[in-house]
Amino acid sequence: MNTHKIRALITDIEGTTTDIAFVHKVLFPYARAELPTFLRAQAEQPQVAAELRAAAALAERPEATLEELIDLLIRWIDEDRKATPLKNLQGQIWKAGYENGDFHGHVYPDAHQGLSRWHGEGAQLGVYSSGSIPAQKLLFGYSDFGDMRPLFQAWFDTTTGPKREVASYRSITRELDLSPADILFLSDVTAELDAARDAGLQTIHLVRDESITRTDHEAVASFDDIHLEIAA
Numbered sequence: 001m002n003t004h005k006i007r008a009l010i011t012d013i014e015g016t017t018t019d020i021a022f023v024h025k026v027l028f029p030y031a032r033a034e035l036p037t038f039l040r041a042q043a044e045q046p047q048v049a050a051e052l053r054a055a056a057a058l059a060e061r062p063e064a065t066l067e068e069l070i071d072l073l074i075r076w077i078d079e080d081r082k083a084t085p086l087k088n089l090q091g092q093i094w095k096a097g098y099e100n101g102d103f104h105g106h107v108y109p110d111a112h113q114g115l116s117r118w119h120g121e122g123a124q125l126g127v128y129s130s131g132s133i134p135a136q137k138l139l140f141g142y143s144d145f146g147d148m149r150p151l152f153q154a155w156f157d158t159t160t161g162p163k164r165e166v167a168s169y170r171s172i173t174r175e176l177d178l179s180p181a182d183i184l185f186l187s188d189v190t191a192e193l194d195a196a197r198d199a200g201l202q203t204i205h206l207v208r209d210e211s212i213t214r215t216d217h218e219a220v221a222s223f224d225d226i227h228l229e230i231a232a
Protein backbone atom coordinates (compact mmCIF):
# COMPACT_ATOMS: atom_id res chain seq x y z
CA MET A 1 0.00 0.00 0.00
CA ASN A 2 1.48 3.37 -1.08
CA THR A 3 0.77 6.48 0.92
CA HIS A 4 0.88 9.65 -1.15
CA LYS A 5 1.94 12.81 0.64
CA ILE A 6 0.15 15.64 -1.17
CA ARG A 7 -1.29 19.12 -0.86
CA ALA A 8 -3.65 18.93 -3.83
CA LEU A 9 -5.53 16.25 -5.72
CA ILE A 10 -6.80 16.74 -9.26
CA THR A 11 -9.29 14.23 -10.60
CA ASP A 12 -10.51 13.27 -14.04
CA ILE A 13 -14.25 12.63 -14.32
CA GLU A 14 -15.19 10.01 -16.94
CA GLY A 15 -13.93 6.59 -15.80
CA THR A 16 -12.54 8.02 -12.55
CA THR A 17 -15.23 9.70 -10.42
CA THR A 18 -17.98 8.76 -12.83
CA ASP A 19 -19.12 5.73 -14.81
CA ILE A 20 -18.10 5.92 -18.47
CA ALA A 21 -21.56 4.57 -19.30
CA PHE A 22 -23.22 7.66 -17.77
CA VAL A 23 -21.22 9.92 -20.09
CA HIS A 24 -21.63 7.76 -23.21
CA LYS A 25 -25.13 6.37 -22.68
CA VAL A 26 -26.86 9.33 -20.98
CA LEU A 27 -25.00 12.63 -21.54
CA PHE A 28 -23.75 12.22 -25.11
CA PRO A 29 -27.07 10.82 -26.48
CA TYR A 30 -28.98 13.65 -24.72
CA ALA A 31 -26.73 16.29 -26.31
CA ARG A 32 -26.94 14.52 -29.70
CA ALA A 33 -30.75 14.46 -29.59
CA GLU A 34 -31.18 18.04 -28.34
CA LEU A 35 -28.41 19.76 -30.33
CA PRO A 36 -30.34 20.46 -33.59
CA THR A 37 -33.34 22.03 -31.79
CA PHE A 38 -31.08 23.90 -29.35
CA LEU A 39 -28.91 25.37 -32.11
CA ARG A 40 -31.80 26.29 -34.41
CA ALA A 41 -33.42 28.17 -31.51
CA GLN A 42 -30.28 29.70 -29.95
CA ALA A 43 -27.83 30.21 -32.84
CA GLU A 44 -28.08 34.01 -32.60
CA GLN A 45 -27.39 34.09 -28.83
CA PRO A 46 -23.89 35.60 -28.37
CA GLN A 47 -22.54 32.65 -26.29
CA VAL A 48 -23.86 30.09 -28.79
CA ALA A 49 -22.87 32.12 -31.87
CA ALA A 50 -19.29 32.37 -30.54
CA GLU A 51 -19.06 28.57 -30.15
CA LEU A 52 -20.47 28.04 -33.65
CA ARG A 53 -17.84 30.43 -35.09
CA ALA A 54 -15.13 28.61 -33.12
CA ALA A 55 -16.33 25.21 -34.38
CA ALA A 56 -16.39 26.46 -37.99
CA ALA A 57 -12.87 27.88 -37.59
CA LEU A 58 -11.58 24.63 -36.06
CA ALA A 59 -13.04 22.66 -38.96
CA GLU A 60 -11.57 25.24 -41.39
CA ARG A 61 -15.06 25.84 -42.76
CA PRO A 62 -15.74 29.51 -41.94
CA GLU A 63 -18.57 29.67 -44.51
CA ALA A 64 -20.45 26.62 -43.15
CA THR A 65 -24.23 27.03 -42.77
CA LEU A 66 -26.01 26.32 -39.48
CA GLU A 67 -27.29 22.97 -40.81
CA GLU A 68 -23.76 22.00 -41.90
CA LEU A 69 -22.46 22.92 -38.45
CA ILE A 70 -25.18 20.82 -36.81
CA ASP A 71 -24.05 17.81 -38.91
CA LEU A 72 -20.41 18.53 -38.06
CA LEU A 73 -21.08 18.77 -34.32
CA ILE A 74 -23.12 15.56 -34.33
CA ARG A 75 -20.23 13.81 -36.07
CA TRP A 76 -17.86 15.19 -33.42
CA ILE A 77 -20.15 13.81 -30.67
CA ASP A 78 -20.12 10.39 -32.36
CA GLU A 79 -16.30 10.54 -32.61
CA ASP A 80 -16.01 11.75 -28.97
CA ARG A 81 -13.95 14.72 -30.17
CA LYS A 82 -12.64 16.76 -27.22
CA ALA A 83 -13.06 20.01 -29.18
CA THR A 84 -13.59 23.02 -26.91
CA PRO A 85 -16.56 24.54 -28.87
CA LEU A 86 -18.38 21.19 -28.82
CA LYS A 87 -17.67 20.74 -25.12
CA ASN A 88 -18.97 24.25 -24.37
CA LEU A 89 -22.16 23.64 -26.36
CA GLN A 90 -22.72 20.24 -24.73
CA GLY A 91 -22.52 21.94 -21.33
CA GLN A 92 -25.16 24.48 -22.35
CA ILE A 93 -27.45 21.69 -23.61
CA TRP A 94 -27.03 19.44 -20.54
CA LYS A 95 -28.06 22.33 -18.25
CA ALA A 96 -31.75 21.83 -19.11
CA GLY A 97 -31.46 18.05 -18.57
CA TYR A 98 -30.03 18.46 -15.07
CA GLU A 99 -32.42 21.29 -14.17
CA ASN A 100 -35.48 19.32 -15.36
CA GLY A 101 -34.36 16.28 -13.36
CA ASP A 102 -33.95 14.16 -16.53
CA PHE A 103 -30.73 12.80 -14.95
CA HIS A 104 -28.33 13.33 -12.07
CA GLY A 105 -24.55 13.42 -12.34
CA HIS A 106 -23.29 9.91 -11.69
CA VAL A 107 -20.55 9.75 -9.04
CA TYR A 108 -19.24 6.46 -7.62
CA PRO A 109 -19.97 6.18 -3.86
CA ASP A 110 -16.25 5.60 -3.14
CA ALA A 111 -15.36 8.79 -5.07
CA HIS A 112 -17.89 10.82 -3.08
CA GLN A 113 -16.64 9.36 0.19
CA GLY A 114 -12.93 9.81 -0.59
CA LEU A 115 -13.29 13.36 -1.89
CA SER A 116 -15.42 14.36 1.12
CA ARG A 117 -12.87 12.89 3.54
CA TRP A 118 -9.82 14.50 1.89
CA HIS A 119 -11.63 17.84 1.66
CA GLY A 120 -12.29 17.58 5.41
CA GLU A 121 -8.61 16.81 5.99
CA GLY A 122 -7.59 20.02 4.22
CA ALA A 123 -6.55 18.81 0.75
CA GLN A 124 -7.08 21.21 -2.12
CA LEU A 125 -9.31 19.36 -4.58
CA GLY A 126 -9.69 20.09 -8.28
CA VAL A 127 -11.21 18.65 -11.41
CA TYR A 128 -9.57 18.32 -14.81
CA SER A 129 -11.92 17.05 -17.50
CA SER A 130 -12.44 17.52 -21.21
CA GLY A 131 -16.02 18.45 -20.31
CA SER A 132 -16.32 22.24 -20.01
CA ILE A 133 -16.05 23.81 -16.55
CA PRO A 134 -19.79 24.69 -16.54
CA ALA A 135 -20.52 21.04 -17.50
CA GLN A 136 -18.28 19.82 -14.66
CA LYS A 137 -20.11 22.08 -12.21
CA LEU A 138 -23.48 20.75 -13.43
CA LEU A 139 -22.38 17.13 -13.02
CA PHE A 140 -21.13 17.67 -9.47
CA GLY A 141 -23.81 20.25 -8.64
CA TYR A 142 -26.61 17.84 -9.56
CA SER A 143 -24.78 14.69 -8.47
CA ASP A 144 -26.29 11.52 -7.02
CA PHE A 145 -24.98 12.84 -3.66
CA GLY A 146 -26.39 16.35 -4.01
CA ASP A 147 -24.28 19.43 -4.54
CA MET A 148 -20.62 18.39 -4.39
CA ARG A 149 -19.26 21.67 -5.82
CA PRO A 150 -18.12 22.99 -2.40
CA LEU A 151 -15.60 20.13 -2.24
CA PHE A 152 -13.60 21.62 -5.13
CA GLN A 153 -11.45 24.72 -5.22
CA ALA A 154 -10.12 24.40 -8.78
CA TRP A 155 -11.68 23.51 -12.13
CA PHE A 156 -9.75 22.87 -15.35
CA ASP A 157 -10.95 21.97 -18.85
CA THR A 158 -9.58 22.01 -22.40
CA THR A 159 -9.05 25.78 -22.20
CA THR A 160 -6.02 24.86 -20.04
CA GLY A 161 -4.91 22.49 -22.82
CA PRO A 162 -5.45 18.89 -23.98
CA LYS A 163 -5.30 16.28 -21.24
CA ARG A 164 -2.58 14.26 -22.96
CA GLU A 165 -0.08 17.15 -23.12
CA VAL A 166 2.58 17.81 -20.48
CA ALA A 167 2.17 21.59 -20.85
CA SER A 168 -1.40 21.34 -19.52
CA TYR A 169 -0.19 19.87 -16.21
CA ARG A 170 2.53 22.51 -15.98
CA SER A 171 -0.18 25.17 -16.35
CA ILE A 172 -2.29 23.51 -13.65
CA THR A 173 0.74 23.39 -11.33
CA ARG A 174 1.41 27.10 -11.92
CA GLU A 175 -2.25 27.92 -11.34
CA LEU A 176 -2.27 26.02 -8.03
CA ASP A 177 1.03 27.68 -7.08
CA LEU A 178 2.40 24.36 -5.78
CA SER A 179 5.34 22.14 -6.50
CA PRO A 180 4.24 19.42 -8.99
CA ALA A 181 5.28 16.71 -6.53
CA ASP A 182 2.63 18.04 -4.11
CA ILE A 183 -0.14 17.26 -6.59
CA LEU A 184 -1.74 13.87 -7.22
CA PHE A 185 -3.57 13.32 -10.52
CA LEU A 186 -6.19 10.56 -10.87
CA SER A 187 -7.31 9.23 -14.23
CA ASP A 188 -8.37 6.10 -16.09
CA VAL A 189 -6.40 7.07 -19.21
CA THR A 190 -2.73 6.12 -19.40
CA ALA A 191 -1.77 8.90 -21.84
CA GLU A 192 -3.14 11.49 -19.40
CA LEU A 193 -1.24 9.91 -16.51
CA ASP A 194 1.96 9.81 -18.59
CA ALA A 195 1.66 13.54 -19.37
CA ALA A 196 0.99 14.38 -15.72
CA ARG A 197 3.94 12.31 -14.54
CA ASP A 198 6.20 13.94 -17.14
CA ALA A 199 5.24 17.28 -15.57
CA GLY A 200 6.31 15.92 -12.15
CA LEU A 201 2.89 15.15 -10.66
CA GLN A 202 2.14 12.00 -8.68
CA THR A 203 -0.31 9.71 -10.48
CA ILE A 204 -2.79 6.94 -9.76
CA HIS A 205 -4.54 4.90 -12.43
CA LEU A 206 -8.23 4.15 -11.77
CA VAL A 207 -8.91 0.68 -13.10
CA ARG A 208 -12.64 0.37 -12.52
CA ASP A 209 -12.98 -2.31 -15.17
CA GLU A 210 -10.84 -5.44 -14.95
CA SER A 211 -10.41 -5.40 -18.74
CA ILE A 212 -8.32 -2.20 -18.54
CA THR A 213 -4.63 -2.88 -19.05
CA ARG A 214 -2.49 -1.99 -16.05
CA THR A 215 0.58 0.14 -16.65
CA ASP A 216 3.56 1.25 -14.58
CA HIS A 217 1.33 3.80 -12.82
CA GLU A 218 0.01 2.67 -9.45
CA ALA A 219 -3.40 1.13 -10.13
CA VAL A 220 -6.46 1.05 -7.85
CA ALA A 221 -9.97 -0.25 -8.39
CA SER A 222 -11.66 2.47 -6.32
CA PHE A 223 -10.97 5.58 -4.24
CA ASP A 224 -11.13 3.29 -1.17
CA ASP A 225 -7.68 2.00 -2.15
CA ILE A 226 -6.08 5.47 -2.26
CA HIS A 227 -4.10 6.42 0.85
CA LEU A 228 -3.16 10.05 1.34
CA GLU A 229 -1.25 12.07 3.87
CA ILE A 230 -2.31 15.69 3.49
CA ALA A 231 0.61 18.06 4.03
CA ALA A 232 -0.19 21.13 6.08
Ligand SMILES: CSCCC(=O)C(=O)COP(=O)(O)O
Pocket residue numbers: 012013014015023027082087090128129130131132135136139163
Ligand atom coordinates in the same frame (compact mmCIF):
# COMPACT_ATOMS: atom_id res chain seq x y z
C1 LIG B 1 -17.91 16.95 -17.32
S1 LIG B 1 -19.08 16.55 -18.45
C2 LIG B 1 -18.91 14.98 -19.14
C3 LIG B 1 -17.57 14.58 -19.52
C4 LIG B 1 -17.20 14.86 -20.94
O1 LIG B 1 -17.85 15.61 -21.65
C5 LIG B 1 -16.03 14.25 -21.44
O2 LIG B 1 -15.65 14.47 -22.58
C6 LIG B 1 -15.26 13.33 -20.55
O3 LIG B 1 -13.98 13.76 -20.46
P1 LIG B 1 -12.98 13.30 -19.29
O4 LIG B 1 -11.82 14.19 -19.54
O5 LIG B 1 -13.65 13.52 -17.98
O6 LIG B 1 -12.64 11.88 -19.54
Ligand SMILES: [Mg+2]
Pocket residue numbers: 012013014015016187188189
Ligand atom coordinates in the same frame (compact mmCIF):
# COMPACT_ATOMS: atom_id res chain seq x y z
MG1 LIG C 1 -11.31 9.62 -17.93
